[in-house]
Amino acid sequence: MLPLKRVEQREIGDAIKFGISFLKRKGIAEPRLNAETLLAYLIGKERFTLYINEKKHLKSWQWNSYRHLLKRRGGFVPLQYLLDSVNFFGFDFVVNKKVFIPRPETEILIETALIKLKKAKGRVKVLDLGTGCGNIALSLAKLSRAEVYAIDISKSALAVAKRNSQRLRIREKRVHFLQGDCFEPLKKKRIAFQLILSSPPYIPRDRLAALSEEIKFEPKIALDGGEDGLDLFRRIIEKAHLFLGKDGYLILEMGINQSVAIKNLVKSNKSLSLKDIIPDYQGIERVAIIKNK
Ligand SMILES: C[S@@+](CC[C@H](N)C(=O)[O-])C[C@H]1O[C@@H](n2cnc3c(N)ncnc32)[C@H](O)[C@@H]1O
Known part of the structure; x- marks a missing residue:
């Protein structure tokens, strides 16, 4: 530990x-990036301003909170969870x-x-299947005129997605949040989507234990793709045509x-x-574009 002055x-x-x-x-990989990002977050400034201000003193609550965040990061809690945003x-x-x-992919x-x-x-109409925090659904609502449907099996994920929708000031009519398993919430709705997008859980179950310490903090339901990682892909590909309009596309990560x-x-x-x-x-085959015949 470095010799430190009074708090x-x-x-x-x-x-x-x-x-x-x-x-x-x-x-922790990239310790400088992590330390600077946490400190900048705490003092409410951009990271690049830290060095202009390096002689400035931290308030004692800032120092205490910084140490607390460092401790959690040192325990491999992902940086994004500590910053509450991505x-x-x-x-x-x-x-x-x-x-x-x-x-990013x-x-x-x-x-x-x-x-x-x-x-x-x-x-x-566009469907985002397995919406998580709503990043796909809400980005598309912001950047296009599409009416977006966002499904997730996790109630608590949908609560976060709804919060993000409000923060991004998206009108309620533009995004419909539905909770349930795969296409099940659409069973009684007759909707023909132009696009169905999904980044489903796709890690093969026996690889979950070998994932990095950081990834283990993420919800298992978002990672576990079944025995070979393809469970949800099978189900989506089998039923997608029932929910796609003519010339509609299924886009899968x-x-x-x-x-x-x-x-x-x-x-x-x-x-x-x-x-x-x-x-x-990185050159990894990542996104499949599939058309409804
Ligand atoms: C890999 S995450 C993707 C989250 C987000 N779309 C993204 O791109 O970052 C997969 C999401 O699918 C949801 N999910 C898992 N199984 C599901 C199922 N059977 N039906 C609906 N959603 C499911 C998880 O709760 C999780 O939010």
């Missing part, structure tokens, strides 16, 4: 050094341990959906090494055809 004299520069050394010892497609979404933390779904929606005529299995599932379905597979920023 009320703690300088920002010293606090950063303290945080880096603490997180390094705990085995940026996705330029929007800030509230997240907590009841929801999966949106990943999921932004490909939004880019793909926006291209398809540009070509669509009139007010179309997949896990590593799942594209062959997904291609085969689509091939054996008479109502659907595979149009494209899009790689993510």
Whole structure:
């Protein structure tokens, strides 16, 4: 531990050094980024301003809260849960341990959906299956004229998604939140969607135990894809045509090494055809674009 001055004299520069050394010892990757981000969050300033202010003193509550956050981060609690938010497609979404933390690769779904929606005529309907904090559904509500439906099996995830909808000032009529298993909440509704998007849980069950310490803080229901990771894909691909309009698309995010299995599932379905597979920023086949025949 670094030699530290009395609590009320703690300088920002010293606090950063303290945080880096603490997180390094705990085995946290990118200790500087983590320490600086937590400190900047606590003092309500942008990270880049810390160094201009490195001689400024922290208030004692800020120092205490910072140490508390460092301790939790050192216990591998994901940074996004400590900050209560994540940026996705330029929007800030509230997240907590009841929801999966949106990943950058999921932004490909939004880019793909926006291209398809540009070509669509009139007010179309879009479904986000497994909405989590609502990042897909709400980004599309903000960036298109589509009427959006957001389903999740988790009541507490939907509560977070609704909160995000209010924070983003989306009119209530634009997004319908439905709780239930897969397409079940739509059973009694006769809706033909132009797009169905989903980033379902896709980790094979026997790999859950080997996930990083951070990922283990995320809800199991958002990760566990069944024995081979494909449970929800099977169910979505089997029933999607019943909920897609003519020329509608199913857009799915997949896990590593799942594209062959997904291609085969689509091939054996008479109502659907595979149009494209899009790689993510690391070149991993990540998003399948599937058309209703
Ligand atoms: C990997 S997370 C994706 C969350 C969010 N869409 C995103 O892109 O970050 C999967 C989501 O699917 C939900 N889910 C899991 N099984 C489901 C089911 N059978 N029916 C509906 N939603 C389900 C989980 O609660 C979780 O919110």
